Amino acid sequence: MALKDDLQTAVAAIFADKWSKRDGTVVPGENSLTLGNDGIDIEATVLYADISDSTKLVDTHKHFFSAEVYKAFLRCAARIIRDNGGSITAYDGDRVMAVYVGDMKNSSAARTALKINWCCKSLIQPALKKQYPDEGYVLHHTVGIDTSTMRVAAAGIRGANDLVWIGRAPNWAAKLCTLPHDYSTWITKAVYDKLEDKSKLATDGRNMWEARSWTAMDNNTIYRSNFWWPL
Template sequence: MRQQLTEYVQNLFSSNWTTRNGQVVPVETDIGLGNDAVQLDAAVLYADLADSTVLVDGWRAWFAADMYKAFLHSAAKIIRDSGGAITAYDGDRVMAVFIGDKKEIRAVRAGMKINYAVKEIIRPAKVAKWPDDHYVLKHVVGIDASPLFVARTGIRGANDLVWVGRAANHAAKLAASPDDYQTYITPAVFNQLDISLTNVNGAAVWQQWRSESLNYSVYRSTWHFSFT
């Protein structure tokens, strides 16, 4: 095993990368297991179910699974309807990538529609089914935009894509922010928004907030974008 791993790492570090600009969000079969990569200019969205540890520790497994499924299904449907590509599920959260025109706007609208689904669909349905239960489903969405370097990692039969770049890392960290606000975006995303997503009837949609995990100021909001 030591020899096999040593040879792999040495070969990896000695090989040149083959890269190409992507026109679509890649899947595993689009990229080889060698030093092959696709470069994208993308917005990344992470939607995270807040306090899932409290949920699984304090409620029965079937109830926790209902909450997971209701949230992740709703988020995934909204993401896809907004032109995003779902790239991973990681326990209680989903990752999505948006590319092309108005990618930041489409990602933010998706995030705000997820907030609407949680507040206006999932929570009321849960209360109607279990009126005496005190669990309240909460969530956070984090969004950033940057170039991404997409490679394939793992071994044959068990591999996945890795999304290397600021947007993937920072969006994931924002999704772990306090759930008293539901949507967190970086300046790179905020600066691409139109007036319909920054100001409504003279009221500011976003509040600046310093993220300790990122060590810079981002924008956060409690607003939602309703379905039409």
């Protein structure tokens, strides 16, 4: 009964306690928040990068091969994220989440996505084929990006807690990652409208982004791209 009593007390306190909140301008760290109703509100852009069809990958290949694909993708994505000003906030299997802040957060996140696309096609896939010339596996991925105000809070229990990101951007960015990998990058209109020309237009002046109607999300306008940005 002790566990039940402890949880009843904890849940009641979560719903009853007032929030202590403040505005943030940098990505919070794991020690920035307590486990109480303590929150930081932040304007930020969220990027999710995800291997497509990873369930099929692990179901049809040896564990060592799947692990190598995971590691190669996540290593490259993480390095590109950091090199373009993003902060890595979580890994989840074959997926990485990153947060960008500042005046250029949307352009930086979009540039990250295009560089990840180049890396998958021009670096990881050739290396995979060189090591495994008889292997027919082709790495596909998706990147989803959205921007909004979010509340960051610590959740879990003492010694086993993590930051949670509550708001539209993390939710929509994650959902964008489930869209078809025929187009590797998906962004919301809120992101597109803030892009600098360099992150919007190719060197020949073509718009790198194509508008679509997101029927599953009340026909919101989103943009997709198959362009890449060489490292």
